[in-house]
Amino acid sequence: MSVTPALAADLFEPYGFEFFRNGTVVAVAAGALCGLLGVFVVLRGMSYIGHGLSHAVFGGAAASAVMNFNYFIGAGLWGIVSGVLIGRIARRRILGADAAIGVVTTASFAVGLALLNRYGQAKRSIEAVLFGSVLGVKNGDIVAVVVVGLLAAAVIIVGYRRFLFSTFDPEVASVSGVRVSVMEAALMVMLSLTILVTMRVIGTLLISALLVIPAATARMLTNRFSSMLWLSPVIGASGAFLGMNLAYHTNTSAAAMIIIVCATAFSGVYFASGLRGKRRIAALGHL
Amino acid sequence: MILKAAPDNLLVSCHHLSCAYGDNVVVSDVTFSVERGEFVGIVGPSGLGKTTLLRAILGMVQPVHGEVGTVKGVRLGYVPQVESVDWNFPVTVLEVMVMTRPQRRVLPRITLAERRDANEMLERLGLGGLGDRHIRELSGGQQQRVFVARALFHNPDILVLDEPTSGVDVRTRHEVLHLLADLHQEGISVLLTTHDLNGLAAHLPRLVCLNREIIADGSPREVLVPDVLERLYGAPMHVLEHGGMPVVLDHAEGAVIKPFRPRAV
Ligand SMILES: Nc1ncnc2c1ncn2[C@@H]1O[C@H](COP(=O)(O)OP(=O)(O)OP(=O)(O)O)[C@@H](O)[C@H]1O
Ligand SMILES: [Mg+2]
DSSP: OOOOHHHHHHHHGGGGSHHHHHHHHHHHHHHHHHHHHHHHHHHTTOHHHHHHHHHHHHHHHHHHHHTTOOHHHHHHHHHHHHHHHHHHHHHTTOTTHHHHHHHHHHHHHHHHHHHHHHHOSOHHHHHHHHHOOGGGOOHHHHHHHHHHHHHHHHHHHHTHHHHHHHHHOHHHHHHTTOOHHHHHHHHHHHHHHHHHHHHHHHOHHHHHHHHHHHHHHHHHHOSOHHHHHHHHHHHHHHHHHHHHHHHHHHTOOHHHHHHHHHHHHHHHHHHHTHHHHHHHHHTTOOO | OEEOSOOTTEEEEEEEEEEEETTEEEEEEEEEEEETTOEEEEEOOTTSSHHHHHHHHTTSSOOSEEEEEEETTOOEEEEOOGGGSOTTSSOBHHHHHHTTSOOOSSSOOOOHHHHHHHHHHHHHTTOTTOTTSBGGGSOHHHHHHHHHHHHHTTOOSEEEEESTTTTOOHHHHHHHHHHHHHHHHTTOEEEEEESOTTTTGGGSSEEEEEESEEEEEEOHHHHSSHHHHHHHHSSOEEEEEETTEEEEEEOOTTOOOOOOOOOOO
16 A cells, blocks of 8 residues: 555654654553553442543542642642542442442542632643643653653562462452452552543543543453453554544544544444453453 | 471361451361371362352461461362363463462463473373363363362462362363372361262261361261251151162252143133
């Protein structure tokens, strides 16, 4: 296939802009990171936790914006505390835990909105946090996403067997000397950090989709945990890359386009993989 | 809890043990022990503490009264109830075996030695060549044996199995029973729970009858008798003898389902 020079020039045009280059780097890193943590979100059936956590972190972000506090410190502390708490509540499988988490996190979201309406001059940053603003990323965002990404990858590689054991079979894992609650807390901290650093890229409203779709797509493609751990980040990163470019050329929201690309990949795999893939998805239970 | 001052051959011991979930006491004042070389079955009605007792022995449930523990240095191999395993989880047989080994290197790759050990164990349990299968793609008997293989992977002194024959057909039940008998011959002690009085319990040397508390403890000939069974299950039962072994018959009295006769229209 030959590409006409004009088309090639068109395709490369956005890369002439620094904001686009930066945005692409941060989106790809965010896609990979969400894909990686998404494996645990999907296999543990805790997508509602991802959803809740992103809303809770939004409350923290709003509060720190109003109080003129650094976003990463304010929302970060808030996110880690609520993440560990949510994880503990969910772990005890108390009746209605998911409803309670939903109520509290949505309330946190609402308080955040109200605070910003009342006191915020930060109308721009509120939109950035709700809908993401890939093109407005600062160098700090790039560093944050990359650092958290490398950290998460390192922790998951070094703790691979313990994470696998305590996800697959927590009871036997704890009998075998794995400190399951430590592993779960570590996951929740990583999930909170992931949401924190990718939120300004993807936005509160769409981030839980990026935590679920690449991992669920990877699940249909493989029956191996180890393969899922690299497939899912690759799908997330590719979706982010394609989404960024499509968004530029169609002049639409980058975050929305990234999710649309990932969802398209999911549907494609769903229909192409036949009964087997469908069964694997069905077996994930409620996502 | 680890028992320190204990006779040489003691493995597991409960002393006036009670366990509860909230106010719901499900194990009450249980005293019994398992010694090296024993093969013990716990039988009793559903929902009255068998799994909880095992979980207490394994340290997963804290007692509200009394003591429970294994003797210092005793290694337990636990085989959970098949129904409690998520068979759709993306892992292969080999991964199930190896995930229990500590990861000594930075990269989680399965080492050659680990692969060899795991394959040897699988071979021993008649699962040779299945290492790369997804756990869903196994028969019920094979699934059960994979988890026995995992438990054996750590050279346990005692295997603890929760309902190893629930939901399996007659042939698989024989397979599991023979496997356990062979392992027992090789010197591994066994503690299991079961609902299956005739198919499994009657073949074991020692039964503990548990209905919150221990109703009886002894050989099948001693405990599979109408008096004990009535106290255990709260319903009258008959016991026959067949080939020197007790056979328990249960009558669901009065409940006779009549053949269906379509009414003429
Ligand atoms: N995690 C838990 N929280 C609260 N109650 C529980 C819990 N696990 C078990 N129970 C209750 O404790 C009782 C005893 O349960 P257990 O699992 O020990 O019974 P069991 O004898 O193993 O039953 P089965 O033969 O059906 O497996 C049951 O009434 C059960 O509802
Ligand atoms: Mg049970």
